[in-house]
Amino acid sequence: MPWGEFKDTAAERRLFQRRALVMLVLVILALGGLLGRMYQLQIVEHETYTTLSDKNRVQVQSVAPPRGLIYDRNGELLAENRPVFSVTIVPERVDGMDDTLSRLQSIIDVSEDDLQRFDRRLHEPRRPYQEIPLRYDLTEKEIAQLAVRRQDLPGVEVRAELVRYYPHSVLTSHVLGYVGRINREELQSIDPVNYSGTNYIGKSGIEKFYEESLHGKVGYQHVETNARGRILRVLERQNPVPGDDLRLTLDLRMQKKAYELLDGRRGAIVAIEPKTGGILALASVPGFDTNKFVTGISVDDYRELRESLDKPLFNRALRGQYPPGSTLKPMLAVAALDSGAVTRNTRIWDPGYFQLNDGGRRYRDWKRWGHGWVDLRKAIAESCDTYFYTAAVDMGVDTMSSYLSRFGFGENATLDVYGALSGLLPSREWKQANRNQPWYPGDSVNLGIGQGFMLATPLQLATATALIANRGKWVEPRLLMQVTGDDTTDEVLPPTTHEPLKLKRPEDWEYVVESMAAVMESVHGTGHRAAQGASYRMAGKSGTAQVYSLEENEEYNADEIRERLRDHALFIGFAPVKDPKIVVAAIVENGGSGSGTAAPVVRAMFDAWLLKYSKDAPASHNPEPASAEETH
Missing domain, CATH: 3.90.1310.10 (Penicillin-binding protein 2a (Domain 2))
Incomplete structure (x- = not known):
């Protein structure tokens, strides 16, 4: 049978056409899906994928x-x-x-x-x-x-x-x-x-x-x-x-001068401009190289600083809390006068010691044979401990704490000095809370000469001295003078909070100031030697703070005591007496006598500012002598 009789050409053609149609539909659907996806990626989600693409190359x-x-x-x-x-x-x-x-x-x-x-x-x-x-x-x-x-x-x-x-x-x-x-x-x-x-x-x-x-x-x-x-x-x-x-407000020249004067001795110097509260110098010696800390100090260098007996990392000016000693007496004199505990005419007999009662403990005066008859001015000028023992007992702790707090003790009274400590202003409540003991009259005796529980920083002493220099006007210490480009610092500086210290008799300020001037001018004044040759009047007060306590009948002998157990030397002061331009507080650790060690330091700071660096300093280093009114 011929082959052609078994082949259905028409059927095969129809089958091929159907298959081709199916494939065409599938191709069209695939192309449509691809075009749709391309539209979604390039048109609908263009921003999304552009961002993702940029993230791979743009940061x-x-x-x-x-x-x-x-x-x-x-x-x-x-x-x-x-x-x-x-x-x-x-x-x-x-x-x-x-x-x-x-x-x-x-x-x-x-x-x-x-x-x-x-x-x-x-x-x-x-x-x-x-x-x-x-x-x-x-x-x-x-x-x-x-x-x-x-x-x-x-x-x-x-x-x-x-x-x-x-x-x-x-x-x-x-x-x-x-x-x-x-x-x-x-x-x-x-x-x-x-x-x-x-x-x-x-x-x-x-x-x-x-x-x-x-x-x-x-x-x-x-x-x-x-x-x-x-x-x-x-x-x-x-x-x-x-x-x-x-x-x-810092003056680098004054800062250098402070370091030179301490000459490597452990201590601190704070100098303030009393009218503005601007800090002219704030030196704590020894210091340290701050550049080593910026990118990270080495372990060995930090260990050396931390373990040094001289404590170079410790800011003595702001965080050194010391017994103020006799430098507290001008502030206590203000308190005694204003509270009525003493008057300008109050006199006592100083035999060289003070007793709360007959047969009781003898609180010694630094002058063992005593000062004889003493009034308040002489007590400040010659630093008579016995007079202030008596005044402290008469005032009592409540009165003393109240007045001393108004001088800025017991708080950080600065505007922008970071890290300043508050010291310790003792009170009846403080002792009960911290020692679980009542306040004894002997505690008042010790507070009367700035010893016992009382602690203050050099910055606090300078602040309190500035209040006396300003005759009761409060100006909080500050370091910022100006933010470059701005005419005011009000938005940067914290607000002031202290009210003026108003006395019942404002003339008592002048009495205390003149008593501090007598410290420098009186032949028996404790700062007399440091003030010699000055062409301006200055006011001051020396202080000596004990590092360890003596027994009742034990005598202090610096030559027999290890250097780090010797007394701290302190001095506070301001100059000139009228219209003060500078206030200085200085402490030399284990320096001994405040009048012999710290007073010359303060005098040199006065000279540097008044005669050399201040805008009001005379052109010549030998200014005209003070007027008769100034030298009286």
Whole structure:
């Protein structure tokens, strides 16, 4: 049978057509789906995928603002920013951290301290993709060596950043403080947006108190990066707002003078301008190099500072709490006069000791044979302990605590001095709460000469002395003079809170001031030798604070006592007597006599300001003699 009789050509054609139609429909559906997906990706979701694409090559980086500069009252730069090159690592972009660190050690010098600091920061909470510095202050040779190996070190970059630098680091260590790396606790409290590009924050002093003003506002930039995260170009940039520059009341020349006068001896000097409360000098000796703390101090250097017997990290001017000794007597004299415990004519007989009752303990006067008949002016001029023993018992603790608190004792009465302690102003309630004992008359006796429980800082003594110099007008101590570019500091400085100390008889201020002048002018005044040859009148008061207590019949002999157990030497004063321009409080630890050791220091500070550095200082170093009224 012929082959053609078995083949149905028409049926095959129909079958082929059906199959071709099905395939055409499938192709059309597939093309439609593909076109629809392309429309969705390129039209409907264009913005979404453009953003995702840009994220692979474009990053938003924070730009840290330049920190504000700090100047003294004369425009001398105290804190600046200098560019430093450092090698940093972004852990998220590193394949193997140990291998990367080993390779870096083979290229540049990386110390064990650097590695320890890096490891500590690596395990601290931080922002994602935040660079961690490994080593600072690279040399040009080290920068070049890292540039050559750049492609072999993913996640490793050489960054230039502005780092805080203190040109007079030791001189200003305790007043300016310093900045350092942001730690874990600070990271929880700061504004994460404004500090997103910042690695440093104020740790103490002015740097901490005015952190908000000094920091500025963060900026940002859009950068294009390659697959390794390296920046190819900057696409867009919004510049940061630099921090405010601060001008302080501090006078660097007076600060240097204070350090020179202490001459390496442990102690503190605080000088204040009484009319404004501006702090002219705030010196605590010894100081330390604040620049070592900025990028991270080494373990050995920090251990040396911490274990030093001289305690260079301790701010004696603000945090040194000492018995004020006889420097408290002018304030107690104001209290005694105003409360009526004594009058200007009140006289006592001083046999060299005081007794609360016959046969009781003898509280000795520093002059063992006594001062004879003494009134209040003579008691201040010659520092008669017996007179103030008597006045203290007559006043009682409640009256003394009340008046002393109005002089700023027992509180931090400053406006912007960070870290100042409050000292200790004892009271009947304080002793009951802290010692579980009542207040005894003997406690009042000790308080009458600034001993016993009473503690005060040098800054508090200067503040209280300024109140006497101002005849009761309160001007809180401050360090800020001006925020550069602003005419006022009212928005930056805290508000004042102290009311003037008004006496029932305002003329009592002049009586106490003249009594303090007698300390310097009277032949038997405790500051007489320090005041000799002065061309202006000054007022002052010496003080000697015991480091350890003597037995009732034991005599003090400095030659037989270890140096660190000897008495502290204190002196407070202001000058000129009329229209005072400067107030100074000084303490020399274990210096012995306040009149012999601390008084010459205060006199030298007076001379420096009144005769040399003040805007009112005469052109010549030999000014005209004081008028008859001034020298009386």
